[in-house]
Amino acid sequence: MKHIELEQQGAVGRSPPRKDGADKVTGRARYLDDLNFPGQLWGRTVRSHVAHGRIREIVWDAAFDWTDVVRVTAADIPGENVVHLIEDDQPMLAADVVRHREEPIALLACADREKLEEALAHVRVEIEELEPVLDPLRSTVVFKSYRIEQAPQGLAQAFADARVIEGTYRVGHQEQMYIEPQAVAAIPREDGGITIYGSMQCPFYVHRALQRLLRLDDSQVAVIQVVTGGGFGGKEDYPSVISGHAALLARKARRPVKMIYKREEDVAATTKRHPAVMKYRTAVEADGTLVALEAEIVMDGGAYVTLSPVVASRGVLHAGGAYRWRHARIDCRVVQTHTPPNGAFRGFGVPQTMFAIESHMERVAVALGIDPLELRRKNALQIGDELPTGQKLTSSVSAREVLDVVAARSDYARKRKEYGRSVGEKRRGIGISLAFHGAGFTGTGEVKLKPRAGVELTDRGARVLSVSTDIGQGTITVFSQMAADALGLALDDVEVAENDTSKMPDSGPTVASRTTMVVGGTITRAAAAMARILQGYVAQVHDVPAAEVSCAGGIFSARGRALAPFAAIAKRYLQERGSLRIIENYRHPPEIRFDDATYRGDAYPCYGWAATAVEVEVDLDTYEISLLDVSTATDVGRAIHPVLAEGQVEGGTVQALGYALLEEHVWDQRGRLLNTRMQNYVIPTALDVPRMHTTLLENPYPSGPYGAKGLGELPMDGPAPAVVGAVLHATGKLIPEIPLSPDRVMRAVLS
Amino acid sequence: MKLTVNGVPRSFEAPPLKRLLDVLREDLGLTGTKEGCGEGECGACSVLIDGELVNSCLVAVCQADGCSVLTVEGVARNGDLAPVQKCFLDRGGAQCGICTPGMIVAAHRFLECGLPATNENVREAIAGNLCRCTGYAKIVEAIQLAAGQRS
Amino acid sequence: MIPVTSARSLSEAYAILHQRPRGLRVLAGGTDLMVAVNARAGLDRIGHVLDIWKVPELRGISGAGGSLRIGALTTYTELMRSREIATHLPALALVSREVGAWAIQNRGTIGGNVCNASPAGDTLPLLLAAEATFLLGGPRGERTVAAHEFFVGYRKTALGADELLLRVDIPLIEKSHLVYRKVGTRKAQSISRTIVAVRKLAPRDVRIAAGCVAPIPLRCRNAEKAVAAGGDVRAALEQDITPIDDVRATAVYRSRVTGNVLLRLLG
Numbered sequence A: 001m002k003h004i005e006l007e008q009q010g011a012v013g014r015s016p017p018r019k020d021g022a023d024k025v026t027g028r029a030r031y032l033d034d035l036n037f038p039g040q041l042w043g044r045t046v047r048s049h050v051a052h053g054r055i056r057e058i059v060w061d062a063a064f065d066w067t068d069v070v071r072v073t074a075a076d077i078p079g080e081n082v083v084h085l086i087e088d089d090q091p092m093l094a095a096d097v098v099r100h101r102e103e104p105i106a107l108l109a110c111a112d113r114e115k116l117e118e119a120l121a122h123v124r125v126e127i128e129e130l131e132p133v134l135d136p137l138r139s140t141v142v143f144k145s146y147r148i149e150q151a152p153q154g155l156a157q158a159f160a161d162a163r164v165i166e167g168t169y170r171v172g173h174q175e176q177m178y179i180e181p182q183a184v185a186a187i188p189r190e191d192g193g194i195t196i197y198g199s200m201q202c203p204f205y206v207h208r209a210l211q212r213l214l215r216l217d218d219s220q221v222a223v224i225q226v227v228t229g230g231g232f233g234g235k236e237d238y239p240s241v242i243s244g245h246a247a248l249l250a251r252k253a254r255r256p257v258k259m260i261y262k263r264e265e266d267v268a269a270t271t272k273r274h275p276a277v278m279k280y281r282t283a284v285e286a287d288g289t290l291v292a293l294e295a296e297i298v299m300d301g302g303a304y305v306t307l308s309p310v311v312a313s314r315g316v317l318h319a320g321g322a323y324r325w326r327h328a329r330i331d332c333r334v335v336q337t338h339t340p341p342n343g344a345f346r347g348f349g350v351p352q353t354m355f356a357i358e359s360h361m362e363r364v365a366v367a368l369g370i371d372p373l374e375l376r377r378k379n380a381l382q383i384g385d386e387l388p389t390g391q392k393l394t395s396s397v398s399a400r401e402v403l404d405v406v407a408a409r410s411d412y413a414r415k416r417k418e419y420g421r422s423v424g425e426k427r428r429g430i431g432i433s434l435a436f437h438g439a440g441f442t443g444t445g446e447v448k449l450k451p452r453a454g455v456e457l458t459d460r461g462a463r464v465l466s467v468s469t470d471i472g473q474g475t476i477t478v479f480s481q482m483a484a485d486a487l488g489l490a491l492d493d494v495e496v497a498e499n500d501t502s503k504m505p506d507s508g509p510t511v512a513s514r515t516t517m518v519v520g521g522t523i524t525r526a527a528a529a530m531a532r533i534l535q536g537y538v539a540q541v542h543d544v545p546a547a548e549v550s551c552a553g554g555i556f557s558a559r560g561r562a563l564a565p566f567a568a569i570a571k572r573y574l575q576e577r578g579s580l581r582i583i584e585n586y587r588h589p590p591e592i593r594f595d596d597a598t599y600r601g602d603a604y605p606c607y608g609w610a611a612t613a614v615e616v617e618v619d620l621d622t623y624e625i626s627l628l629d630v631s632t633a634t635d636v637g638r639a640i641h642p643v644l645a646e647g648q649v650e651g652g653t654v655q656a657l658g659y660a661l662l663e664e665h666v667w668d669q670r671g672r673l674l675n676t677r678m679q680n681y682v683i684p685t686a687l688d689v690p691r692m693h694t695t696l697l698e699n700p701y702p703s704g705p706y707g708a709k710g711l712g713e714l715p716m717d718g719p720a721p722a723v724v725g726a727v728l729h730a731t732g733k734l735i736p737e738i739p740l741s742p743d744r745v746m747r748a749v750l751s
Numbered sequence B: 001m002k003l004t005v006n007g008v009p010r011s012f013e014a015p016p017l018k019r020l021l022d023v024l025r026e027d028l029g030l031t032g033t034k035e036g037c038g039e040g041e042c043g044a045c046s047v048l049i050d051g052e053l054v055n056s057c058l059v060a061v062c063q064a065d066g067c068s069v070l071t072v073e074g075v076a077r078n079g080d081l082a083p084v085q086k087c088f089l090d091r092g093g094a095q096c097g098i099c100t101p102g103m104i105v106a107a108h109r110f111l112e113c114g115l116p117a118t119n120e121n122v123r124e125a126i127a128g129n130l131c132r133c134t135g136y137a138k139i140v141e142a143i144q145l146a147a148g149q150r151s
Numbered sequence C: 001m002i003p004v005t006s007a008r009s010l011s012e013a014y015a016i017l018h019q020r021p022r023g024l025r026v027l028a029g030g031t032d033l034m035v036a037v038n039a040r041a042g043l044d045r046i047g048h049v050l051d052i053w054k055v056p057e058l059r060g061i062s063g064a065g066g067s068l069r070i071g072a073l074t075t076y077t078e079l080m081r082s083r084e085i086a087t088h089l090p091a092l093a094l095v096s097r098e099v100g101a102w103a104i105q106n107r108g109t110i111g112g113n114v115c116n117a118s119p120a121g122d123t124l125p126l127l128l129a130a131e132a133t134f135l136l137g138g139p140r141g142e143r144t145v146a147a148h149e150f151f152v153g154y155r156k157t158a159l160g161a162d163e164l165l166l167r168v169d170i171p172l173i174e175k176s177h178l179v180y181r182k183v184g185t186r187k188a189q190s191i192s193r194t195i196v197a198v199r200k201l202a203p204r205d206v207r208i209a210a211g212c213v214a215p216i217p218l219r220c221r222n223a224e225k226a227v228a229a230g231g232d233v234r235a236a237l238e239q240d241i242t243p244i245d246d247v248r249a250t251a252v253y254r255s256r257v258t259g260n261v262l263l264r265l266l267g
């Protein structure tokens, strides 16, 4: 790893054990299912058995003893029957029309889980079935559409003058498949309010959804994230639904209600990655120079809008890939189908469009007879280039560098030559892809959100204040490192406050690769402000000039003379002045400007860059693909915690390899999902992936904390098309659709 | 019914088909063992019965009556982290942590069995433990590191 | 609450079988049955469970009298560790290593695989190709059924309501050679898309069986004849198999790949 040892002393740039690690390796960490609440009931959901229809009646079996079962329907909702998000079109409980299978219609709670299961079997919902729309290309309901254009007046001419290469690319649903299913508990309060404990990414989403649903004011809701067993976007918006349900039951029962989805229910009912059909048409010069791009992207949003507009937006903004285009017109629409709403999943629209553009680059390379790595290097974005939105890249661009590193690391040139000659039933190939990913919210998102975060003084150090959740990626540790260095404290003396919406500032949702860069930056500034105040205080107490006071390793000193330990100063400060709490607003770099109406400008303050090389062996007897080697190079700006950063890269890469090779949802003609189990929706095991070569590069983002930029999603973007390239190299067939299941490989090879 | 759990004899009443997983979590208060699927696929519920790795979601408690069970809570000794747990910490083998208890138990069993800690062997030993966060790389490294320290 | 009898000997087990309680189900390693119980699938049809996990008579592997005798409760792990299996039928150890992963291999039994009678049961094509026989027993006595007569329909077997599978017997034939290939959904914890086994007795004298290509694990007699006659084996195999589309693979894939794999195994 290329690693700049700037602050030898500090925590940033080093890899101490994660703060929540000891609890996790000993089994002490308490997830939602590990918590019990006095007098608790268990909740279950009555769901639609059709994809589209009109509810006629909910029939409660009169022969069943309902006395100790709490029942809730839409009629019990005190506020608005919506899952509040962008458009508020999704009901918390369907009352008249159902728009997807497994849509929630009624709720049950009971103290006895056995009885609860029986009760569920004694409710029947009569639904008049309507024809479902399942094919997004046939859907006439458009949730949102976008167009991005760059010098469009020259498009026609460009296509007339240069070689035209076209292709259509398809991706299906992908399941987040966090190992801990959706889980919450709702506790009714004396004041009519509600407290939620849950497994989630975005406590304030839940907070606001509950206010609308239950007609509560801000102070009547508290949402507390507990240790969360994976999210990947799947616990971005869905927790609002299950929390709403648990809250409705708890209010009616006047008792705590715990709801934990069974795996099959979780897979069948909750959000997934958006499927997409992407038509690309490009004009390319004979030497490989990319000239013009036209793309038409259709995403399947599922039954309700939920997060689709923002997913599609991010997808379309990355649709041109990490390349320079003189002219571009990119159209995207996200439409309704009668399947469960598709939502957030690591990458958020980008894995789809990156799959299309990167597979298309393979097609271009074949058409022009150019090595695909050379083609990418030649057109890769550099400082000074413009994106299709007109954004001029001014700093922290590493497209070529990551390609070069990964090419060297994977021994690309040699393998490209050698494998090209393989014969027999086992064919080897190597492929490379280039990806980039905008960090933080799209466009004016951060400015509108006005995220806030901060620190407060404790009697031994500091406590970080935010609602940014640690869902495994290491937020708690990374925030502590940043604050520790800004204050000159040892890592152990910084803690992170419990994630509670009734006590913490709203630092925004834990999504969009924004946590380290945006929230971490805000925390770092708050910590620096606190450091200045304490320096002033120390100066006063010890009668030295404030400018000369500094703190390192938990000791205040001036002119090389130790004055007092941090803890002593903190105690004294707190005694004298009560408390010290600093909350900062996120400061958006003023030069970053975006126009939401025209989709012109700086869509993201900066981008992360990654290249992936994948080596495969294709068995022409069984059409199975084995991975032989995977190398990645990723520019993260600054690796605050290299081990955690590598963990993000490796974990994301394997999710992407699952997307490329294994993971596929199968639906029947009536919109029912057929593989809802871990047994038949298969994700990679340890044996399905080879040892990986992970290289982190640090090309700092000047406005990011310590130079860091977003990282969480980037690793999800590139691996799938790298596999496509490798399979093309091995078999001579470009397969424009994932997963590259043996069935699909067979059809391609035999065609 | 009787079990020796993490070296401690325990007795309790439970329906014979109750899953060992639920007995551990509900009757014995050992919530370290997790449930991810309830069908033997994910390995989050891994424990050892008489030294052998099993999915506790597939074991009816009547079948474990009289046996000795090791759960994640029993891997640490006298309050100190076991070397394999320390290696998971050092190498970043745990992210969200929900697979970790099962992984630790599977890793512990692998280290006990004395097979050489090659990449292949380690991966085979944890192939029944799904992790969606780490991509397994750091877990394999951690187990290899622990194996190196043993020998 | 479903009553369970945990038998500690064969005679205790037979005593329960003799009573023939309604909805009796046998529980061995539980890796199939407990999945169904947990999913509440067919729970109302289970009236009584006979747990045989600790019946010592059903364990053990021996190589006596020209055949390999494998107790019904033998786990995959035991098959992998057995000296007898390694010497006489290494393919059975290899396929065991491809079943599930360690935790499943420690509990799953060969008897459970046979009695569960899934067309995707991984040992079953090997047992069919090896011309195994199954020793069944109960309060009314014992009998032997050939593997190819045991599987009578989709997850239906010749096992009587008061019978247990006691043992799997595999005839040892000098110089014969059992090979197989499992094509699964992934590299572990994987259900087969297709699985083919071939026992080679002589270059043109082979036994062929396949899984996941019909409602039952299947002996492929037409393919065997084609090998003997030097005919078109792939075409003959098509006569044997009736694959379907499911979430794991298409029928077209199954038939093509089963043919490819068979030809490769035949060499």
Ligand SMILES: Cc1cc2nc3c(=O)[nH]c(=O)nc-3n(C[C@H](O)[C@H](O)[C@H](O)COP(=O)(O)OP(=O)(O)OC[C@H]3O[C@@H](n4cnc5c(N)ncnc54)[C@H](O)[C@@H]3O)c2cc1C
Binding pocket: B039, B040, B041, C025, C026, C027, C028, C029, C030, C031, C032, C033, C034, C035, C072, C073, C098, C099, C100, C101, C104, C107, C108, C109, C110, C111, C112, C113, C114, C115, C116, C120, C121, C122, C123, C159, C163, C164, C165, C166, C189, C190, C191, C192
């Ligand atoms: C995660 C996972 C992965 C798996 N992977 C594979 C795989 O790769 N390949 C594969 O083939 N299978 C696989 N299986 C299925 C299962 O493990 C095997 O079929 C195993 O052999 C079943 O044995 P058991 O002892 O656990 O059966 P049990 O569940 O105890 O019983 C299965 C059935 O057989 C009956 N039965 C069992 N023993 C007897 C007996 N002696 N006499 C009469 N009836 C009996 C039971 O009543 C029941 O109906 C997998 C299962 C899981 C959960």
Ligand code: FES
Binding pocket: B034, B035, B036, B037, B038, B039, B040, B041, B042, B043, B044, B045, B046, B055, B056, B057, B058
């Ligand atoms: S919960 Fe037991 S294997 Fe998943």
Ligand code: FES
Binding pocket: A179, A229, A230, A472, B093, B094, B095, B096, B097, B098, B099, B100, B130, B131, B132, B133, B134
């Ligand atoms: S650490 Fe999250 S599933 Fe493994």
